[in-house]
Amino acid sequence: MVLKVFFPSCCSSAESGILIGRWISEQNSAVILAVVHFPFIPVQVKQYLSEVQQVTKIKVSVLGSWSNSKQEKEESLSKFLEDLGTIFSHKPWIQISKERDSKFWSCSTLQKQSNSPKEEEIILVYYDQRKVMLSYLHPPVDIATSTDCKADDASKLAAMFNTVANSKILFMTDRYDDGPIKLTHWQSDGVEASIIVELMKQASVPACMLLTFLLSLTSVICKSRMLKFWPLSFLWSKLSTCEQLGHRLQHLQVISSNKKAQNQIQLMRKANIFVSLLIDVALGILLMSWLYRKNRIGHLADTLIPVADHIAKELQDLLQWLMGAPAGLKMNRALDQVLGRFFLYHIHLWISYIHLMSPFIEMILWYVGLSACLGLTVALCILSDIIALLTFHIYCFYVYGARLYCLKIYGLSSLWRLFRGKKWNVLRQRVDSCSYDLDQLFIGTLLFTILLFLLPTTALYYLVFTLLRLLVVVVQGLIHLLVDLIDSLPLYSIILRLCRPYRLAAGVKFRVLEQKHGKPLRLLMQINPLSYGSVVQTYRLPTYSCYPKDSWTSLCKKLFFGELIYPWKHKGEKQD
Amino acid sequence: MEERRYRAVSGASVALRCRQHSASCRELAVRGPRLQLRSLTAVTSAVWLAAYGLFVLSENCMVLSAAIFITLIGLIVYLHFVKIDQESLLVIGSLGIQVTSSYASGKESTTFIEMSQVKDVVINEAIHMQKVIYYLCILLQDPQDPQGVSEVVPLFQSSKPRLDCLMEVYKSCQEILEQRKTAPQSSGIK
16 A cells, blocks of 8 residues: 655654654554654653653654655665664654755655555645634534544545644744753744744733623513513513624623633634634624714714604605505505505594604614614614514504404405305314305395495505515615624635635645656645635524525415515424 | 637637647636737727717717717726636646736636546537537546535536537547556555
8 A cells, every 4th residue: 555654744854763653554654743863862862752642642652763864865874764663653753864965865664564566556645734723613623523543544534634734732832942852843943832822821810800890780670580571571682783793792691601612613703703803893893983073873863753753744645545546456445544544543642653753763872872882783783673563553554454454354265265165174174064044144245245345445455555664674685684694704714715715625636746767756745724705604603583484486475365474583483 | 739720600810829838737828819909999889870870869068978988888897807818728637727818908717627626528419599519528536425516516617619629629638537446556545
């Protein structure tokens, strides 16, 4: 079988020494992690390796020898290197040697008991140690299934990435440390650290504790009995602002928890939530500063009442049109007048209430606008709630019209069955034939005729108000779509993919380097980053709203039968 | 390294380049026809004539600048996302198969499939519009079912060479894939 040697490109210019790493026997591949330089005491090397093995749970061992000779190859050195193979018994013993500054290295193996005398082919794969260590392979191999060795077999790359990622402790010593072992790896020129990261780590602990305390205070207030009385609890459940605030509180709880993230996915989730909150609040404060400059919010409040008046006037005109002969259709005069006057009176009531509130509108709006500093999503939810409140009369009209129409349709279908001599059997949930008395038939047919001829009027009112309601629902839906987008977009992952593409790896790519006949095959392994679509899909934050599960046909059916539609349902709400 | 000319399904001329890096590593690249200056000029002239006609009708200068803008953006999008210059297959025995598409703007999109996931490389037939065409594809192993195929990865989608070219590629791939079947079992596990 072909022997694959993964060699870190940072060790290409290292001095002669022995190679340490992991040997994966199922795949016949050796992952080299570092080079230990002369002089060393073999016992100390073995002790160091066993310590590393205990911490990292990776079988790190001495794999072979590395000779980087600036002069001509010496016979004694090669004999010495072969003798090392007997001290650190490892099968096969890999010997890599580089002459002067030649690009083409020679690599050979020493098998103690080799059955086949022929040379096996060797592939030398260079990899960038730092990038492989920091990157995370997608889709991740489940740790639970890797207990049996089949998982190692299944993905060689995952095993190799795992090896390098878990050997962080090996890379913690650099050449300035005074220890018995001198290593060369990617950090041997000096361990990297960032002052900003260290400072943030120190500052995060008290900040998290403060945040946890504040959050527990807020949740105690929210859960208090005062706010659970019936009218208030109903109000909280209907306002989308409260939902959004609850959602954000949950996010804050996730960030401020003291437990360290278990794995990469949780860490990315925390980071995404943090960046999303930050951007949200920043945009909210920007919006607030724009609104309060030049007293724009005062102007907004001033235009609110005239807009409400205008909507009411338009509705009144619409009702007058319906009460006449709308689109040339002839309505039933009496029913028309009754319905029209009923709705007109309703609008009159609504306008009176709005006018009652008008002196306080500006002040209320001013204080409500301040809550935009909690985030842009909260401001958008408040806008959606204001629209819902202003168009409350349209919602009421829709409900009246729908109920009336629904009653009419059910009455008509039941009387139609009577007309044909059938009946709905509730026990068996099917239509059965039934013999009616003459007076039952007479009354039934009479009622049927009345309902049938009143149908166009009711249907027209229902149609008009349903269309208005759907318009309002569409506007609210668009706002909620925007809020969901801001809530669920994984900004940290996208920025990471933009600036450090090797951190999120979809796979690897190989590039064939210059070859020379007789020397092993040289390949360069690079990280293939994840595409932006997969990044968004993998790291999307879950939101609280679920989109309508009704297909278009069931929606049309509901509209036809006059059942009330609730297109935007939130998770956790009881299905009506 | 050798280069031979073949024909694609559409009748255009494609070139197959075969390189052997070592006993178990081969690179096969199919290069499609380059972007023709003729077609580029034709499309640009058509768009600009239409824009000029609109300008004469509407007397609005924005139409002309919009036409130039659209042409530039369209050309950049076409070169970067649509026009594939070369598709190559790198087969490394015991490591895997790498499929690369290089676009006209220089962008390269690569996929690497590990050898343990590859079941076989075959030539399949497909009915495409009114023709029956042959295409080369990689069959991926289903991890649960050793006899099953979980996915089919078609190769050379945009250059679509004909059967004679595909047979060359097929033979080269099979020579390397056979090596893994005849490889001696070094360790007892597998």
